[in-house]
Amino acid sequence: MKDVSVAILGASGYTGAELVRLLALHPSFKIKVMTGDRKAGQSMDSVFPHLGGLQLPDLVAIDHVDFTSVDAVFCCLPHGTTQEVIAALPASVKVVDLSADFRLFDVDTYAQWYGHEHRAPELQKQAVYGLTELARDAVAKARLVANPGCYPTSVQLPLIPLLQAGLIEAADIVIDAKSGVSGAGRAAKEANLYTEVTEGMHAYGVASHRHSPEIEQGLSQAAGAPVLVSFTPHLIPMSRGMQSTIYMKARNGAKAADLRARLAAVYKNEPFVRVLPEGVVPHTRHVRGSNHCLMSVFDDRVPGRIIITSVIDNLVKGASGQALQNMNLMFGLPETLALAQQPMFP
Template sequence: MTEAVAMKEIKVAILGASGYTGAELVRLLALHPALKITAMTGDRKAGQPMATVFPHLAGLELPDLVAIDQVDFKAVDAVFCCLPHGTTQEVIAALPQHVKIVDLSADFRLFDVDTYAQWYGHEHRAPALQEQAVYGLTEIARNQVAKARLVANPGCYPTSVQLPLVPLLEQGLILAEDIIIDAKSGVSGAGRSAKEANLFTEVAEGIHAYGVASHRHAPEIEQGLSQAANSPVVVSFTPHLMPMSRGMQSTIYVKTTGANTAASLRAALAARFKAEPFVRVLPEGAVPATRHVRGSNFCLIGLFDDRIKGRVIITSVIDNLVKGASGQALQNMNLMFGLPETLGLEQQPMFP
């Protein structure tokens, strides 16, 4: 299969390649047998080689970074859009119709344009295109992703939360009410832009909550869970910044229905994800850790009975830059071109 795939070269542009998710895409695509990077943008770094911006990528045959208006989009087959939120809608709307797109920003994740305006502070600039966008939580929407031209890549927190919760809500094993999510992320989740709050001295040797009761991933999480439950779901969601480069853990507290326990929920998730290459439900007593997924596209899920009867604690870990961003984006792009979705993503986690 690999030899056949390698014969068909798919030309790819990465918009916003000078950020962390762009760099992670370059790393993953370096050994991909079909996708070839032919254009990369980074407006503030335009004219520079990628090896100057990210020395760990030196030695790869890569085009220099350019401004977006210098890219000949007629000559590319696919685009990974890694631009900041609020900047992608008009860019994507202007792309030629033959180009397939995975957008890693939040600009097409929310189905309702009014909800988008409420949470992001400005009107949606491509409402007609929003209607065409597929929300690309791969394991949940694989068939829709495969047929899509535009995929909205999920956020990192929503990925870690929805993967365990969506199947449980669909099967009615947990209540759609009183879901509490305590989530923690590495600093790379805040992007590469210079921000005082992300300086080493501001982050090291401590943790802190942010976006309390107001984080923009809340409506994205609730959108997916409401679809799964077929009724409105509102969650308590609090993210925290951890003094580490990458990694994400969501600890989720749920109420079960009937006589369900951690064991029955574990069995249901294990059956649901049995054939999935990147989601692993751990055995009883096993506790997932972010260091177990570092650098990989895996999501590990553990379940535990709470001391409070009728409650189960779910822990879900991902690498926020891979399964939470660039890895899932590549997984989706593979599907969009009819390729095995594991291509470029076979690497095992890095440890220690």
């Protein structure tokens, strides 16, 4: 296949930098444009020294980009800034959007949770929600893919197959999730200073986190009826990694072994999703730097209740890695290209 010219919008943030790291190993995707309005005119290795020596283009302001010169765009811009940018792109350009701007199918729900009207409602109708393992065929045919959020990825991969099979109750799902600080982005914020986050853990977005409707959207589709979840995210003092511990009620006497067997059957041929054996607990360090999702299933001490623990790297499977997995499919390439790295340890 001929080379694919790629633009990364918002390359000066964490997800943009992670895309550059992954694309450095890609045989077909070539980075031609990188934007970073606050860093415009700077070289990438001056912004991220670990990416030095890659012969990358300098960062430019988004207004200076000729998008007719690229085939694909990874959009890593902040939420609320992406819809108008993508709407103005040439129709020939394939797009994976890493923000939340196209993840919610219903534009009224988007307005309710994000505080402003959707600015590209017609384009929203074309967007495919790119939870890759469960939407592979639709992603392959898409021009615009809404890359899932990190928490929704870690939660939906285990829960959707179980709801589809009727093995768990759609009601009373409780999600206790924890993320490294990189999930809050690279912009300077007092709450993310070292002294504010180290040696502690805190919940945020309690009963109001914007990933809640995204999670409920996917679970409701799987269940065939509306699903509400109790979802509480927490910030923990590490740079990357995410763990979601999920509590649910089994149906019709199902046990952890039944749920594990269902998940193992669904994901048996997947390169990036692995269901662990009975009694094995996944840790975030087991997926660090990789596009993997590890999950395990346990019977609770409370009769009829099941516990699932799911871990991902929030910057890879939770963002840039899944975005590249989707873009590979959109160009008819093996989805594992540039993503086959094993996790880093220690």
